[in-house]
Amino acid sequence: MGQTLNYLKESSSQTAGPYVHIGLAPGAAGFDIYDQELGWDIAGPNAKGERIRIEGQVFDGTGSPIKDVLLEAWQANADGNYAHPEGGGEVEAGFRGWGRVITDFDTGEWAFDTVKPGAAMGRSGRVMAPHINLWIVARGINIGLNTRLYFDDEVEANAKDPVINLIEWENRRKTLIAKRTEREGQVIYRFDIRVQGENETVFFEI
Amino acid sequence: MTKPAEYYQRDRGRHPPAYTPNYKTSVARSPRYSLISLQQSVSEITGPVFGHDDVAALDHDLIKNYAKHGDPVGERIIVHGRVLDENARPVPNTLVEIWQANAGGRYRHKKDTYLAPIDPNFGGCGRTLTDDEGYYFFRTIKPGAYPWRNMVNNWRPAHIHFSVFGASFSQRLITQLYFEGDPLIPLCPIVQTIPDPDAIDQLTAKLDMNATIPLDTIAYRFDIVLRGRRSTLFENRLEGN
Numbered sequence: 001m002g003q004t005l006n007y008l009k010e011s012s013s014q015t016a017g018p019y020v021h022i023g024l025a026p027g028a029a030g031f032d033i034y035d036q037e038l039g040w041d042i043a044g045p046n047a048k049g050e051r052i053r054i055e056g057q058v059f060d061g062t063g064s065p066i067k068d069v070l071l072e073a074w075q076a077n078a079d080g081n082y083a084h085p086e087g088g089g090e091v092e093a094g095f096r097g098w099g100r101v102i103t104d105f106d107t108g109e110w111a112f113d114t115v116k117p118g119a120a121m122g123r124s125g126r127v128m129a130p131h132i133n134l135w136i137v138a139r140g141i142n143i144g145l146n147t148r149l150y151f152d153d154e155v156e157a158n159a160k161d162p163v164i165n166l167i168e169w170e171n172r173r174k175t176l177i178a179k180r181t182e183r184e185g186q187v188i189y190r191f192d193i194r195v196q197g198e199n200e201t202v203f204f205e206i
Numbered sequence: 207m208t209k210p211a212e213y214y215q216r217d218r219g220r221h222p223p224a225y226t227p228n229y230k231t232s233v234a235r236s237p238r239y240s241l242i243s244l245q246q247s248v249s250e251i252t253g254p255v256f257g258h259d260d261v262a263a264l265d266h267d268l269i270k271n272y273a274k275h276g277d278p279v280g281e282r283i284i285v286h287g288r289v290l291d292e293n294a295r296p297v298p299n300t301l302v303e304i305w306q307a308n309a310g311g312r313y314r315h316k317k318d319t320y321l322a323p324i325d326p327n328f329g330g331c332g333r334t335l336t337d338d339e340g341y342y343f344f345r346t347i348k349p350g351a352y353p354w355r356n357m358v359n360n361w362r363p364a365h366i367h368f369s370v371f372g373a374s375f376s377q378r379l380i381t382q383l384y385f386e387g388d389p390l391i392p393l394c395p396i397v398q399t400i401p402d403p404d405a406i407d408q409l410t411a412k413l414d415m416n417a418t419i420p421l422d423t424i425a426y427r428f429d430i431v432l433r434g435r436r437s438t439l440f441e442n443r444l445e446g447n
Contacts, residue, residue, distance in 0.1 A: 023305025084252035098254035140231030142222035
């Protein structure tokens with residue numbers, strides 16, 4: 001026997017459950033309690049860069065939309081800086097880069113408005129293609145799922161991205177690429193997430 | 207710019223796996239492929255920062271934050287503790303959000319149809335920031351147990367959902383608080399998704415007589431541990447150059 005390591009252990013995750021909205025988005029649960037709910041304005045009014053909308057659905061292993069899912073988004077600004085003391089540099093006033101996304105309970109469709117992030121510096125001096133980090137919780141998900149959303153109009157940057165290139169199965173890389181369209185002058189990226197089944201989205205241990 | 211060190215790897219042996227067939231909803235909502243392991247980059251070691259402008263004075267007081275005509279029905283409790291990391295260091299100024307059923311086991315949610323009544327004076331959510339020492343407290347009502355459709359006769363033990371941020375997206379955690387002595391804990395398929403009994407104990411709040419307010423409110427202590435972070439950095443090419 002040697003010395004004892006006195007590290008604490010991380011508290012275990014438990015599912016967010018079906019009523020996660022009460023805590024994190026009470027308006028969606030059907031009541032008004034807080035002066036301001038958090039996470040509805042990701043980029044703020046002063047953010048530079050291209051204004052975009054991301055929309056999608058999250059599907060379960062049967063191909064059905066998960067209608068009670070909640071997502072959180074975490075992204076850099078258009079310069080590739082995160083709003084954090086170690087985030088790489090300055091961001092615009094009001095730019096938090098974090099958002100909460102809830103679904104339409106009838107269809108499971110979700111959408112959020114933001115600005116397109118810039119490329120951020122990754123490990124070992126390798127630039128990461130523009131991406132949005134997503135965290136997915138719901139009833140039946142025992143521990144939040146982490147994934148990344150990349151953009152299909154960043155072909156060159158995506159091809160060099162150190163994280164995309166970690167995915168040994170090249171045919172699975174496309175599950176992380178959002179598809180750009182335009183609708184009524186609005187730039188929209190579609191990003192469907194498949195938790196299980198055909199074309200299961202790549203999730204990360206971060 | 208300081209060179210960021212990584213957070214300790216998650217001990218998956220203390221977290222529930224994705225696929226837990228006794229908790230039936232997990233069956234179709236669990237990935238079948240392995241998670242792909244990332245060495246953390248700036249995207250993982252950063253996370254949203256919150257401040258006192260984000261929360262209002264009564265947000266942590268669930269007895270008062272939705273009261274319309276008086277206090278909600280039920281056992282008045284204080285839930286308090288610290289948010290620490292695996293190095294036993296406090297996690298200051300981090301957002302802690304909670305949600306729960308009322309004393310009868312009913313949630314204020316348009317999707318909850320349990321026959322126990324809504325309490326007109328109880329919303330069921332609260333939020334606060336930890337102080338410089340990682341300390342937080344809430345005042346609330348002890349939630350009731352309630353039935354749910356998994357097996358046909360499953361009951362959730364009394365519990366409070368906790369959402370905690372920490373300083374980085376890799377520390378993000380949602381968990382649940384259970385109450386010491388609740389006989390439903392060993393019977394609950396959601397609690398029992400956790401493979402390690404010691405990890406279940408860690409989610410079980412202790413009666414804390416020292417923190418009770420005599421003749422007023424009983425107290426439970428609940429500390430939360432987030433992932434720790436390396437303090438020594440020997441790589442010379444982790445970030446940037």
